[in-house]
Amino acid sequence: MSAILQVRDLQVSYYTDLGRATALNRVNLDLQAGEKLGLVGESGSGKSTMALAMMRMIKAPGRIESGSVDVDGVDLMSLSEEEMRLARLSRIAYIPQGAMNSLNPVMRIGAQMVDAIRAHVPNMSKDAMITRAKDSLESVDLKRNVFDMYAHELSGGMKQRVCIAIGILLKPKVIIADEPTSALDVVTQRQVMETIDRVQKEIGTAVILIGHDMGLMAQFVDKVAVMYAGRLTEVSTVRDMFGAPMHPYAQALIKSLPNLKNKGVFSGIPGLAPSLLRIPTGCAFHPRCMQAMEGCKTIVPEVKDHSGRLVACHLYTEGA
């Protein structure tokens, strides 16, 4: 079975006054149809940059330096601007981070759904577009009359659902949800996640879920990918990741989660995330790593397959 999403060697830099910041460093990622991947990492580790790069929405001073993003056999990087516009939402959809402000305050919800359909399927009849939009609202547990409402008449959770309903309008192959539950209370978070989960099963798309909340991730995704300083450090199934993380950074992340057994004990990760302008040589994590070896300071670890788990660490490389 070939992957529905294949990211190869994706590299993104931001050209700032202080120099070139490498926000995404030769990232590879495969996702099967119907698979749910959680993308985690500290702020500034490149999660959102990765999402925007896959949508080809990196804005100046950022630039996609190299790499390919294959969705269902089509390399998005080779498309023209107009072809890419058509690919957005229909092949690969993005559900935004700030759902609170992601809806146009002066347009009715329905109008913001119909214009999205019309932008891709202009010859669909108006009635069919309206029906499609209302069906989509219903499938995210919203009433059909939300179609005629304005954003300010909806709660935060409802607005996020509307964004999801927009994301699934054209049944894309891949959906990227960028922290879809930030700024929502825990009950609403769960409802929103269950909604994503259900519509994902209905239309069978692959989902990339970006977020900080490891607990929420553990409940909903199949695989977890941990990012650090623009690189992927480990990609494992949820069970493996939470049971026995391999990469020292992933281990430290999991250990920093509070749990019921060691109440009150809170172990963070010493040090700070590196500046993207000066990423440490070798393994970017080596200055903060308890298990760092001599080779870690100079040689960048390759991502290697360890019986289905992808890890970039010299600890597991023979002879390093």
Place this chain on the structure above:
Amino acid sequence: MRIRLILRRISFLIMVIWAASTITFFIPRLSDRNPIRERFAELARTGGFSASDLETIVASYNKKFGLDKPLLEQYTDYIGSIAQLDLGVSLNRFPKTVLEIVMESLPWTIALLFVSSILSFIIGNLLGAIAAWPKSPSWMRSIATPFVLFMGVPPVLLAIFLLFLLAFKLKLFPLGQAYSTGIAPDWTISFLLNVMWHQMLPAISLILGSVGGWVLSMRGMGVTIQGEDYVNFAEHKGLQGGVIFRDYYLRNAMLPQVTGFALALGSIITSGAVVEGLYALPGLGSKLSQAISSNDFLVIYGIVLFITMSVATLMVLVEFLYPLLDPRIKTD
């Protein structure tokens, strides 16, 4: 609910007009100048009747205008006549009433100011929006710059310059007047074209002078709106650039501009008055400056009060219009 709001706004409007008319009534009476005496003293100087007759004439006029009554009674009479839209009579062109003077000049003012301020609003906001939009071609962005430069030039200077260059030197446009002498006003196409040809220069000077302000404020607003999440999400949705520009960017950036338009109404009318005077158009502004230069006090008060009333009324209309543009503003 809506009816109550409309009633509240209208009663507020009446209060504003009442306050404005009260001020218009009392301010001239704070000075000890008497417009009637000054008017006839001037006539007496140029001859026609003796100085002793002057007092008799002034007294009879004072009686006629009710100026011999106590101040409070004068005030209630005045407010009573304002309520009936009676703004008094012209001292200079007696027995023509101020309302008649306003009404015969009003169409000219509306034609010039309405058309030029709407055009300026549309052009300025469009240029400002284009200037702030990151995807607009650079040549389109740079169109806005000269208009911003013109902003520093007072409309009067601009009008004089245009008059000199385009009308006097190049003779492309007439030197003034509302229509060519020797043709009678009627509703034929050729007459309307003649009027438009005469209105062109005053309109251009008003537009050039005010577009820059709209460009600057719209560009500032546009920079804020283009970073909004909903504009980004619109792009993620794969919408066409034109749709994003129109429905997501422009519509939101326009909202404060509409308020700005209501606030600018007052200054539009004042700069319009000056330009009208310069081009000898028979509008409200020229009537006002004629009245000022001939000491026709009642016409001055009447026109000032009329302008105040119309600006206040227009502002209330804009306020009623606003909920249609921004659904977040509730009318109840």
